[in-house]
Amino acid sequence: MTNSSTPPTSGSVRIGADVGGTFTDIVLERPDGTYASTKVLTTHDAPERAILDGLESLAAAESVALADVEQFIHGTTLATNALIERRGAHTALVTTEGFRDVIETRTESRFEQYDLNIVLPKPLIERRHRHTLSERRGARGDELIPFDEQGAAALIERIAGEGYESVAVGFLHSYVDGTNERRFRDLLLEALPDMSVSISCEVSPQMREYERFNTVCANAYVQPLMATYLVRLRDQLQERGVVAPLYLVHSGGGLMSVDSAAAFPVRLVESGPAGGAIFAADLAERYGRDRVFSFDMGGTTAKISLIDDSRPATAKTFEVDRTARFKKGSGMPISIPVIDMIEIGAGGGSIAHVDTLDQIRIGPHSAGSEPGPAAYSLGGEDATVTDANLQLGRLHPDTFGATDIDLSPQLATEALVRSVGERLGLDAMTAAVGVAEVVDENMANAARAHAVENGKNLGGYTMIAFGGGAPLHAARLMDKLGLDELIVPPGAGVGSAIGFLVAPFSYEAVRSFYTSTNDFDVVGSNRVLSELTDEAMAFVRQGTDTEVTVERQVSMRYAGQGWEIPVMLDADSSFDDFAAELLSAKFTKAYEEFFGRAIDDLAIETVSWSVRVSSVLPPRDRVSLASTVGEMLEPGGHRDAYDPVTGDVVPTGLFERTSLEPGVTIDGPAIIAEQQTTTVLASHHRCTMQPDRTLFITRRTEVSS
Numbered sequence: 001m002t003n004s005s006t007p008p009t010s011g012s013v014r015i016g017a018d019v020g021g022t023f024t025d026i027v028l029e030r031p032d033g034t035y036a037s038t039k040v041l042t043t044h045d046a047p048e049r050a051i052l053d054g055l056e057s058l059a060a061a062e063s064v065a066l067a068d069v070e071q072f073i074h075g076t077t078l079a080t081n082a083l084i085e086r087r088g089a090h091t092a093l094v095t096t097e098g099f100r101d102v103i104e105t106r107t108e109s110r111f112e113q114y115d116l117n118i119v120l121p122k123p124l125i126e127r128r129h130r131h132t133l134s135e136r137r138g139a140r141g142d143e144l145i146p147f148d149e150q151g152a153a154a155l156i157e158r159i160a161g162e163g164y165e166s167v168a169v170g171f172l173h174s175y176v177d178g179t180n181e182r183r184f185r186d187l188l189l190e191a192l193p194d195m196s197v198s199i200s201c202e203v204s205p206q207m208r209e210y211e212r213f214n215t216v217c218a219n220a221y222v223q224p225l226m227a228t229y230l231v232r233l234r235d236q237l238q239e240r241g242v243v244a245p246l247y248l249v250h251s252g253g254g255l256m257s258v259d260s261a262a263a264f265p266v267r268l269v270e271s272g273p274a275g276g277a278i279f280a281a282d283l284a285e286r287y288g289r290d291r292v293f294s295f296d297m298g299g300t301t302a303k304i305s306l307i308d309d310s311r312p313a314t315a316k317t318f319e320v321d322r323t324a325r326f327k328k329g330s331g332m333p334i335s336i337p338v339i340d341m342i343e344i345g346a347g348g349g350s351i352a353h354v355d356t357l358d359q360i361r362i363g364p365h366s367a368g369s370e371p372g373p374a375a376y377s378l379g380g381e382d383a384t385v386t387d388a389n390l391q392l393g394r395l396h397p398d399t400f401g402a403t404d405i406d407l408s409p410q411l412a413t414e415a416l417v418r419s420v421g422e423r424l425g426l427d428a429m430t431a432a433v434g435v436a437e438v439v440d441e442n443m444a445n446a447a448r449a450h451a452v453e454n455g456k457n458l459g460g461y462t463m464i465a466f467g468g469g470a471p472l473h474a475a476r477l478m479d480k481l482g483l484d485e486l487i488v489p490p491g492a493g494v495g496s497a498i499g500f501l502v503a504p505f506s507y508e509a510v511r512s513f514y515t516s517t518n519d520f521d522v523v524g525s526n527r528v529l530s531e532l533t534d535e536a537m538a539f540v541r542q543g544t545d546t547e548v549t550v551e552r553q554v555s556m557r558y559a560g561q562g563w564e565i566p567v568m569l570d571a572d573s574s575f576d577d578f579a580a581e582l583l584s585a586k587f588t589k590a591y592e593e594f595f596g597r598a599i600d601d602l603a604i605e606t607v608s609w610s611v612r613v614s615s616v617l618p619p620r621d622r623v624s625l626a627s628t629v630g631e632m633l634e635p636g637g638h639r640d641a642y643d644p645v646t647g648d649v650v651p652t653g654l655f656e657r658t659s660l661e662p663g664v665t666i667d668g669p670a671i672i673a674e675q676q677t678t679t680v681l682a683s684h685h686r687c688t689m690q691p692d693r694t695l696f697i698t699r700r701t702e703v704s705s
Contacts, residue, residue, distance in 0.1 A: 012070035016500035022299025026054035088221035111329035141176035168220035219266035226265035254506025279499030285310035297469035305341035374415035383419035387412035391432035393641030466495030493676025506614035507539035536613035
C-alpha cells in the first residue's frame with residue numbers, strides 16, 4: 001500500500017484503475033484526500049479480472065465497503081494494444097468511389113527519404129475489405145455526384161454476406177457535410193441492426209482524408225471489443241456492489257462516460273498515459289514549476305511529455321505503432337485531440353537481445369505480465385530491464401512491491417547470460433550494465449527528439465518521475481539530459497491512476513471549416529463555434545449544472561502552406577465585421593512566436609476549429625520545495641549496487657521511504673525503497689525529503705555524463 005498527501009476532496013471514496021501492459025494499478029482516495037494503492041499483474045485475457053481482484057483486496061485492507069465508492073475512473077491500453085497487435089473486429093471500410101486506396105497510398109510522404117527499400121506500415125483494413133459507393137461532395141459541401149441508393153442497397157447486402165462485425169464509413173469531404181455518411185449508416189442499421197458502425201463526420205470531422213479515414217477505421221476496428229469490455233466491467237462492478245458511475249479517461253486528459261467511450265473508443269488510445277501527464281501537470285502547478293519534463297515508465301513502455309505553465313502540450317493528430325523509432329510518418333495516424341507525448345518500448349519488461357551487428361537492443365517487445373521478466377519466476381526466459389536492475393543491485397526481492405511476485409536473482413542472472421552475455425562474451429554483471437545503459441540512452445534520445453519536434457530546449461526543465469520503473473532510471477536520465485532537478489512524488493509507483501482522480505471532466509470538439517481573411521465567413525464561423533461548444537458542453541455536463549471553463553482555438557496558415565498553427569480565441573466572444581482584422585493580428589503574433597518573423601501580403605486561412613470544455617477543479621495547495629541541505633541521514637544498511645558515475649559496484653546506502661522525515665537529506669550512492677517503486681541515486685546525487693513527502697533530487701556537483 002502507498003499513502004500520500006494530496007489535494008482535499010469532497011469527502012467521498014473514489015477509485016482510479018489503470019490497466020497497463022504488465023501491471024494493473026488500483027488507487028483508492030480516502031475521504032481525507034490521502035491515497036491507498038496496490039499493484040497486481042494484468043490479466044490480458046480478461047483485463048477486468050485484475051481490476052476486480054485488486055479492488056477487492058484494497059477495499060478489504062482499507063475496510064471500505066464497495067457500495068461506499070462514489071466514483072470509479074478507469075484508463076486502459078486495451079484499445080492501443082488491439083490496434084498494435086491487429087486483433088480487433090472483422091471490419092469493412094466504405095468510402096467514395098475512386099478513394100478505396102487512400103489508407104494505403106497514405107500521403108505519399110516518406111519517413112526515410114532515401115531508403116530505396118522502405119517498408120511502409122500496412123493499412124489497418126486490407127484492400128479486399130474496402131468497398132466504394134458512388135457519391136461525392138466538393139470541398140465546400142456542394143453535391144457533385146448524388147448518393148446512389150441502389151448501389152448502397154447492393155453494398156449492404158454484400159456486407160451482410162461477408163460476416164463483418166463492424167463498418168467504418170468515410171466519404172470525401174464529409175467533414176463539411178456528413179449527410180451521405182449518416183444516410184448510409186441509417187440504411188445499414190435498418191438492414192443489420194446489430195452492426196457496429198462508425199462514421200468519420202462524427203469520429204473525426206477534420207480535413208485530410210487519409211488521417212480522417214484512418215481514424216474512423218481505427219474506431220470501427222476496436223469498437224466491438226471496447227464496447228463489450230466496458231459493459232462487462234460495469235456489470236461486474238455492479239455485481240460486486242459498486243453502484244458508482246464508471247468514467248473513462250480519454251486521450252485528451254479528461255473524463256468521459258461509458259456510453260461515450262463505447263461510441264468513440266479511439267479516444268481511449270492514449271488513455272493511461274494521459275492520466276500520467278495530468279498527474280505531472282497537477283504536481284507542476286502545486287510545486288510552482290512552469291517547465292516540467294514528465295517521465296512515466298511502467299512495465300511495458302516509457303512515456304515522455306513536456307508541460308509548460310502547468311499544461312501538457314496537446315496535438316490534434318498522433319501516431320500509434322511507429323515502425324521506425326522516433327520517426328514521424330512511420331506509424332498509424334489518429335486524428336483526435338490528444339496530450340502530446342512520445343512513447344517507446346522501454347519498460348521494466350522490455351526484452352533485451354543482441355542484433356546482427358552485436359549491439360544490445362532493448363524492446364520494443366515486452367515480456368508483459370505473461371510470462372513476465374525471468375526474475376518473476378513465472379516462466380519467462382528472456383532477459384529484461386527488470387532482470388538487469390536486479391542484477392545491478394538496484395532491486396531486491398525483499399523490497400519489490402508487486403503483490404505475489406518473488407524476484408529470483410538466479411533466474412535473472414541466467415537470462416542475462418543467455419540473452420546477452422554468451423553472444424558478446426560478457427558476464428552477467430557487465431551484460432546488465434549494458435542493458436541499463438542502452439535503455440537509459442534510448443529514453444534520453446526519445447526525450448531529445450520529442451523536445452526538438454516541439455521546438456523546445458530541455459535546459460531549465462524539472463523532471464517529474466513516476467510509474468513503477470521511472471524512479472529507478474530517472475536520476476541517470478537527469479544526468480544524460482543535463483537537467484538540474486528531479487522530483488519523485490508520493491505515490492509515484494501508481495502515478496497515472498492518481499492522475500485519473502485529479503482529471504477534470506472535459507471534452508474537446510473539433511471540426512474543419514475553411515474560410516479566409518480576404519473573404520471571412522462571419523456567419524459560418526460563429527455557427528461552427530456555437531455547435532462545437534454545444535457538443536462539448538453536452539459531453540461534460542451530462543445534464544448537470546457543473547461549473548465549466550471554455551477554451552476556443554482555430555488552426556490557421558498562410559495561403560499556400562500545407563500545415564497550420566494554433567491560435568487561441570477569447571472564450572465567449574463572437575465574430576463581427578472586424579473578425580478578419582482581429583484574427584489576422586492574432587495569427588501574425590502567433591506565427592512570429594513560432595517562426596521568428598511573419599510574412600507580409602499573404603492571405604490567411606482558417607482550417608480547423610476546436611472548443612474544449614472542462615469542469616472547474618478546486619484550487620490546489622501550493623508546496624514550497626526546499627533544496628537546502630537538512631539533517632544528513634545515515635543509511636539503515638548497505639547493499640552492493642552498480643554506480644554509473646564510478647563505473648563500479650560499490651556499497652550503497654539503503655533507506656525506507658516511509659521512515660524518512662521531512663527535511664532530512666540523503667547523499668548517494670543510495671537506494672530509497674518503497675512498496676511500489678525504488679529510487680536510485682548515484683554517488684553525486686543528493687535527495688531532500690519535502691514536507692509533503694516528495695523526494696527532491698539534485699546533483700552535488702556538476703558532472704558530465
